[in-house]
């Protein structure tokens with residue numbers, strides 16, 4: 220091996236001193252060592268002086284020194300790069316593992332040779348052009364930028380590392396710039412890549428499908444490659460762009476765990492690869508099947524961001540760090556820390572069959588029960604192709620004459636004139652849209668058949684009778700922006716539910732998916748910037764786009780089309796691995812449940828939905844019994860009482876629905892002054908008896924008053940956390956107990 224000449228001339232003068240930015244330490248020299256650290260986490264890597272490659276040293280709990288974890292001169296049948304713990308593995312020089320970066324050059328070869336040239340440190344964090352990302356000021360985050368250059372292809376890579384000490388989090392992304400004269404193609408781009416030493420590890424991810432989202436999937440990381448991806452064009456309900464890595468001994472509340480989340484809504488891939496050495500390569504980023512991104516001379520390609528959090532307090536600790544990072548440093552909505560209005564959505568009650576007067580009647584029913592927001596779902600639009608079923612009208616966002624002869628404005632005025640029961644407030648109004656889609660039977664498709672995603676002569680496959688508009692086209696982006704603006708101008712609208720009901724099939728090129736996602740972010744960024752007063756809710760046939768990318772713009776997302784109380788426990792606990800319950804939209808619907816046919820008590824369904832930031836009813840009050848009508852106002856007022864804890868509290872999973880007949884969770888305010896406990900009994904049985912519920916996040920020395928569900932007691936935090944509560948349950952299935960906690 221010939222030592223590469225150190226490109227000392229490329230070192231900027233300011234890089235030769237010690238870093239003067241908080242939480243980042245650089246041991247300077249021609250081959251520096253970098254450390255991003257708080258009192259509880261450390262992220263460390265260094266430059267190999269011989270190859271100028273970046274070598275990963277550590278990511279996890281705080282470590283005072285940097286100690287390289289590979290021997291540096293291991294030999295074997297692989298190339299030298301195969302036997303290094305790498306930080307930004309490129310391809311073609313004898314590293315036989317899956318690379319983070321794979322670029323095809325104009326010559327046709329795919330060899331890259333990125334070498335260190337310098338670094339910068341910055342207080343705060345620069346934004347990612349065109350992409351959602353975490354943000355923060357100088358007190359919250361610091362950023363290290365490491366510069367690499369491949370002299371053979373004239374492509375530079377700038378690696379961005381940010382540390383958020385308050386949230387035990389590291390954010391990573393990179394930028395490629397083509398400084399050469401010919402177009403290269405980026406085939407693979409993993410925003411996050413590290414090689415960890417040989418340790419026993421479990422991979423935990425969220426798998427599922429439509430109406431069956433967010434199953435916790437835990438397996439041990441064996442030799443070879445394991446992972447998952449979405450090629451659906453969206454993050455998808457099949458696999459969420461999130462995973463955790465932890466030793467087999469880690470539990471909900473104990474042991475180290477790292478969580479990884481890709482802040483992106485398009486196709487993605489996660490690859491975890493254990494190599495001959497036992498080392499584990501961890502990659503998360505774009506899906507190579509949907510990339511092949513052309514990088515023209517002078518163009519820059521920015522990878523989406525991955526955030527990783529570390530906790531030594533098990534998966535609950537890992538999730539809490541992700542939740543606090545997402546709420547404080549990712550979400551831009553000013554609803555993030557606000558309680559959300561209880562709503563009634565028309566879909567399961569009326570479907571497509573409604574008009575001005577029947578909708579106003581439904582709205583009156585909502586207000587009588589105590590809802591403060593009424594949402595008109597699908598079916599309100601279409602002129603030449605009236606949207607009376609799902610075969611037609613998508614794309615034509617003008618109110619249907621037959622249903623709303625006076626238009627949206629007067630209709631919404633009638634809804635707004637309704638007084639919410641026992642209050643002086645008026646009902647507010649929300650509307651459903653699915654602006655990224657079109658039915659072939661629509662004025663829009665007739666006028667612009669080329670506006671949809673398609674691939675030459677291939678059939679344009681229909682799903683739910685619809686095609687996907689190509690949001691990579693600026694004219695489509697502008698059409699959607701103008702259409703939504705027109706709707707918002709036409710009536711007094713406070714909430715928008717933005718749906719998306721199919722995946723992407725025929726693409727004109729693999730790059731069309733990323734181009735689409737960038738266009739979609741442009742549209743959503745534009746509309747949410749212009750309309751911060753609107754409460755935006757994302758939806759994609761349920762949890763098909765429950766991802767950190769959209770949480771940047773929208774404060775909440777519909778969690779699943781499956782509203783069955785029992786299934787929802789699993790779906791919501793699973794979703795909470797990555798995302799804060801305050802961002803979940805959850806509704807109470809009628810029984811037997813429309814998706815699974817199960818009958819559960821109203822109080823159980825309501826308690827499950829009350830664990831989410833946004834609560835609603837999805838039913839027609841006309842079809843409720845008098846008993847149900849009498850009970851619902853109390854359920855809504857209880858939900859409203861505890862909503863501030865759901866929005867602002869730290870979330871603890873106390874018992875998982877996969878593992879216990881008595882699933883339990885609680886929210887505690889960060890100062891431990893108050894909280895709320897949810898406990899469920901799935902089935903009644905004579906034996907065994909329920910486990911005591913051991914609370915978390917309380918002040919051990921303080922006394923707490925517990926109230927709710929005919930329960931009232933005062934106990935100290937130590938007793939609640941160490942002895943726990945033994946609750947008495949009715950002899951019945953699907954029971955729930957909600958207890959409020961208040962420090963005395």
Ligand SMILES: *[C@@H]1O[C@H](CO)[C@@H](O)[C@H](O)[C@H]1NC(C)=O
Nearest residue numbers: 269287289290291292293294
């Ligand atoms: C390289 O390998 C030899 C023998 O295995 C060992 O003694 C030496 O310390 C290793 N490390 C370096 C950096 O040379």
Ligand SMILES: *[C@@H]1O[C@H](CO)[C@@H](O)[C@H](O)[C@H]1NC(C)=O
Nearest residue numbers: 371372373374398399400401
């Ligand atoms: C690009 O082309 C210019 C003009 O032909 C030449 O001077 C330069 O060296 C080329 N750059 C690279 C990286 O090939």
Ligand SMILES: *[C@@H]1O[C@H](CO)[C@@H](O)[C@H](O)[C@H]1NC(C)=O
Nearest residue numbers: 572573574575576577621622
């Ligand atoms: C509105 O719909 C209701 C219920 O389907 C129907 O009874 C009523 O006649 C309709 N009103 C108009 C104006 O079409």
Ligand SMILES: *[C@@H]1O[C@H](CO)[C@@H](O)[C@H](O)[C@H]1NC(C)=O
Nearest residue numbers: 586587588589640641852853
């Ligand atoms: C309104 O008050 C009445 C009388 O107290 C009560 O029965 C009813 O449930 C309340 N409705 C709502 C929506 O709070």
Ligand SMILES: *[C@@H]1O[C@H](CO)[C@@H](O)[C@H](O)[C@H]1NC(C)=O
Nearest residue numbers: 604605606607608609610611
């Ligand atoms: C859908 O609605 C349109 C317009 O009202 C109607 O012509 C068509 O027959 C309906 N199709 C189905 C499958 O119900």
Ligand SMILES: *[C@@H]1O[C@H](CO)[C@@H](O)[C@H](O)[C@H]1NC(C)=O
Nearest residue numbers: 675676677678679680681725
């Ligand atoms: C494409 O669509 C046409 C018309 O619907 C159909 O006859 C044909 O079988 C389809 N081709 C494929 C490959 O699915």
Ligand SMILES: *[C@@H]1O[C@H](CO)[C@@H](O)[C@H](O)[C@H]1NC(C)=O
Nearest residue numbers: 697700701744745746748749
């Ligand atoms: C939104 O897009 C419209 C149309 O392209 C443009 O005129 C407007 O300036 C944009 N607004 C923002 C806030 O980006």
Ligand SMILES: *[C@@H]1O[C@H](CO)[C@@H](O)[C@H](O)[C@H]1NC(C)=O
Nearest residue numbers: 552553554557750751752753
């Ligand atoms: C959100 O912020 C905007 C301005 O940034 C303001 O006009 C709007 O009223 C705010 N909405 C809420 C609910 O605070």
